[in-house]
Amino acid sequence: MEVLNSVAIEFDAISDLFRSAREEGRDYLFEYEVYNLLGRSGAETPPKCILLPRGARSSDDELNALPGEKVVLKIVSPTIVHKTEVGGVRVVPKNPDKIRSAVRRMLYDVPENYANMINLAPEHAPAEYRGLAGENLVAAIRRDLKGVLMVQFMPPDSSAFGNELIVGLRNTREFGMVVSAGLGGTDTELYAERFRKGQAIVAASCELIDGKAFFELFRKTISYRKLAGLTRGQRRIVTDEQLVECFSSFIEMGRHYSPMNPDAEFVINEMEINPYAFTDFLMVPLDGMCKFGSPRERENRRPIGKIENLLHPGKIGLIGASTKRRNFGRIILDNILAEGFAKEDIFLLREGVDEIDGVKCYPNLADLPEKMDMFVVAVGADQVPGLVDEIIRFDAANSVMLIPGGMGETEESRERAQKVIEAIDEAHGNGDGGPVFLGANCMGVVSRPGKYDTWFIPEEKLPKDRESAYRRAALVSQSGAFMLHRSSQCPEMKPAYMISMGNQTDLTLGDMVKHFRDSTEVDVIAVYAEGFNDLDGLEFCTAVREAVLAGKEVVFYKAGRTPEGKSATSGHTASLAGDYMVCESCVRQAGAIVARNFTEFQDLFLLAENMAGKRINGNRLAAVSGAGFETVGMADSIHSDDYQMQLASFSAESHQKITEILDAKRLSGLVTVHNPLDINPSADDQAHAEITDILAHDEGVDAVVVGLDPLSPAMHTLLETDVPAFDMKAESGIVQLLAEVVGRSDKPVVGVIDGGRLYDPMRDALHNSGVPIFPVCDRAVAALSQYIEARLYAESIRMESDR
Known part of the structure; x- marks a missing residue:
């Protein structure tokens, strides 16, 4: 037995379940065995259930043994995965005669319904039934029925969309054991396909995450917002602690029954609870499957x-x-x-x-x-x-x-x-x-x-x-x-x-x-x-x-x-x-x-x-350009589905210094100092460079994007020209000045040259000086935002590792 966050996982008992199934020639657990596994996993207590074997006569006492006024009857078969579609799930009053009647009807109806499904789509038939038709197919399906599982009926707190949860483990070929969680129910695949990435379902490697970190991933999903009562008209139906406990249990089982564990007797190939419903702050598994196998020998002897x-x-x-x-x-x-x-x-x-x-x-x-x-x-x-x-x-x-x-x-x-x-x-x-x-x-x-x-x-x-x-x-x-x-x-x-x-x-x-x-x-x-x-x-x-x-x-x-x-x-x-x-x-x-x-x-x-050597303190961006459309474009680009930046607030000292530069350049009447900062097409190389330098040293700024206005007559941006005021090689030109600014700054500074091929030499010169240059402002902001967000996450990994 191992203990995780006060959760006891009885690995010996779970292995016994796998062992017993293997002795019967099975590489899967029946649903009631999955509930037994969950009961041993330290997570939520599964509903009480009783197997009614096919052909056996159950007593009234046995049929009355479960609490409540109703029971759920589920067909038990190694081949029928989607039970509801074939009439394999029924809710009936807890009355022995009504239970017996429903069981008998299911044992006849389900094989016929399943045979009809196979006839309509024979390519999806299990291997055991391929080539069979008519009464032979029905007889084969009926022969494989183990019986009916009688399960405690636990009415969910809500039947509204999004109030069911799927949690699963999968042994993937490339990444080993992967844990996943998200919107559960019969439409799980549709949700995953139609919802934006990371909203319907999230997944992670069991080896690289723990329950708390996986919960933080899950917190961003629509599923969490529904379960936590964060949407209009909803109320919380599960605690964060319950979810962390559930995820932790699955992750630890994934690590134990993993191809990466040299001591593993079994490997979980696939385990899925779909769905968990919620009753009075209890997580109730309504269906479950588990497939397992033996670990394969793995060697990496490459020198x-x-x-x-x-x-x-x-x-x-x-x-x-x-x-x-x-x-x-x-x-x-x-x-x-x-x-x-x-x-x-x-x-x-x-x-x-x-x-x-x-x-x-x-x-x-x-x-x-x-x-x-x-x-x-x-x-x-x-x-x-x-x-x-x-x-x-x-x-x-x-x-x-x-x-x-x-x-x-x-x-x-x-x-x-x-x-x-x-x-x-x-x-x-x-x-x-x-x-x-x-x-x-x-x-x-x-x-x-x-x-x-x-x-x-x-x-x-x-x-x-x-x-x-x-x-x-x-x-x-x-x-x-x-x-x-x-x-x-x-x-x-x-x-x-x-x-x-x-x-x-x-x-x-x-x-x-x-x-x-x-x-x-x-x-x-x-x-x-x-x-x-x-x-x-x-x-x-x-x-x-x-x-x-x-x-x-x-x-x-x-x-x-x-x-x-x-x-x-x-x-x-x-x-x-x-x-x-x-x-x-x-x-x-x-x-x-x-x-x-x-x-x-x-x-x-x-x-x-x-920028590998640059310091990343946060996601506060300063945006500067002499082209008004660029400042608007930069501001419009700080949010997306994949990242969130914010416009920095300039310090009073930075505000004063920028105002002094604008006064000296006779631009103060044309420019209002705020972020994003439109410094007017009349701003020259020195104004661009000095304002960038000021913002790069502002403690409230984490990164700077500067538009370099290549077509402006005030800027030195051309290589081969007879006009000295346009010559990019000038000592007072932006190429030399910005390279010096970037060299002094320990924060990210990127430039934008939104112009045609005439300005390629300028781009090349700045790139060679270590200044990243982008052709359009929104691309610059998007790339810098993604980079900063990833760097901040990497730093959080290092800090967590040091604890």
Whole structure:
């Protein structure tokens, strides 16, 4: 027995329930057994109930044993989930004759009703009944009926919409045990589909949350507002303490009967109470189901310490470079050399050739003079299984990059991929674990600290800026193309590492976040994911939480949020996309900054790259611009369904200083000092910079967004111009002045340049100076708001951990 917040959970008794069911050949509990489980879980007391077995004669005393004037009769069957639809639930007077009559009628009517349902939709029939029809189907359904459950009738306090609660546990493939709660009843799925995200139902990883924290998530739902009497005409029907107790019990059971618990005899695959109704401040389960299984052996033997060899190799091997054409292998060689990696530390496999571009060639793996830190495979997919076997057999490398596709993305290539996976897994079980493998279907890696680039994109297609400094960030993408296009479209993002994960044949997203969690080279980890390997979603979230606790920032985007999107990601990366709501909730709960679309991902990553060292005190925003529409747009953008900012109140000192600047610029007659602050199109570079500086040092301001009015004749915003007053290189220009302001401020300051391509040089110059620039004001405010909210949540996680 374990005790949680004075709640006793009798795990031995619950395990006995599972054991008894397993001895009967079942991997599920009947409803009355679920009530027994709840009674042992330390949560609310379930209603009293009595099983009336099929064929048994119940005495009057037994039929009168439950309290109250009515009883609820429920059919008990291993195959009938939705009992109400087939007449399997009835409320009858507590009279022995009426109970017997109703039971007999149910035992005949229910099989016939269920058979009719199956005939109308045979594709939904349980496996036991497929291929059956007519009397054979009815007889099979009737044979499986265990009897009728007689349950104590407990009338709910209210039958109004929203006064029922669903609470459940689910063992998910990617995230392990997940707890969920929300609007219950027969329309739960409809509510989840139609209500705004997080309003109908919430979910979280049992490993990363406790009852109190989950209650705080639940508090934001419509369900809580109804149950707590916070809507018009409603009254509270359950206490907060009851809800916390219930959630805590489910979470602790989820942790105990979890695939992550090495001592677990059983794993709960799915448990759901739908609904809980409420009677006189009692939580009453009206229906329940539970499916369980045995834990599967899980091992992660990947020697992920060798990711260090992958990202900072001393020796690089490469197979697949052509001597006659610029194939993928030759482009990879060109890019490695262009980054300055020493020729003498590159080893090419090419039979019959002494050297390519001054890099020495060797006929086969056996002839390599030493072990490679990293070996790049850029040959056809059909050659990969044999080559992987040889690399392992000769112990030729610590890490391997598998560039080829055709390794599991299609049905035809899955057998080939499986051979590779089996060989890799076997190697991981021997000696030092053999090499780690990145890919397959991998576009490569750019490691600025490691001084190499194995992307197979010609420099003519993607020019490289090798002169500007990189930032302490890593971009990890399951899709190489996503990373490539972001790099082309947003050169202002300058991560130290860009890693294409491909199919996760070996190394996973979780492995990579674990590596960067401990890296001294990285403060920001950005991840684009399409799917997780089994339980790697949980490993990933655990690593995210640990990275956040270590003071790092994680930006995350998950593709495959719709059924159509899931299908597309599966075909692309040979990995199944998981349920998006669960994924987003788990990753956000771990402390990551979660983007909803590609543009948000770019914006949030840009902010994280530039602001990891900035101080976040709160969500009070100062908005400044010489363009009136921008100040209005900024004010309009501080609230959304996903974040809430507030406009800061300027201090008296700031008000006075700003007034003095406006007086000096002869603008005081045109400007009223308030937030948002429209400083007029006549305001020059100095006015913009000095007012931004004042607000950045105001204790009542947590962040500043400043519109830079590129088209204003008072501003220096052009690169190639014959007009000195417009020259952005001027010492008195906004580019130089704002860079100095941002450098001095320990708070977030972002700029807006709402203009055409003529102002790209100005944007580039400010980005290179560490000033995040946005093309429109509402996008700036939205990104900054999301970033600040996520940073504040991450800080709350750290504070909670320190207690």
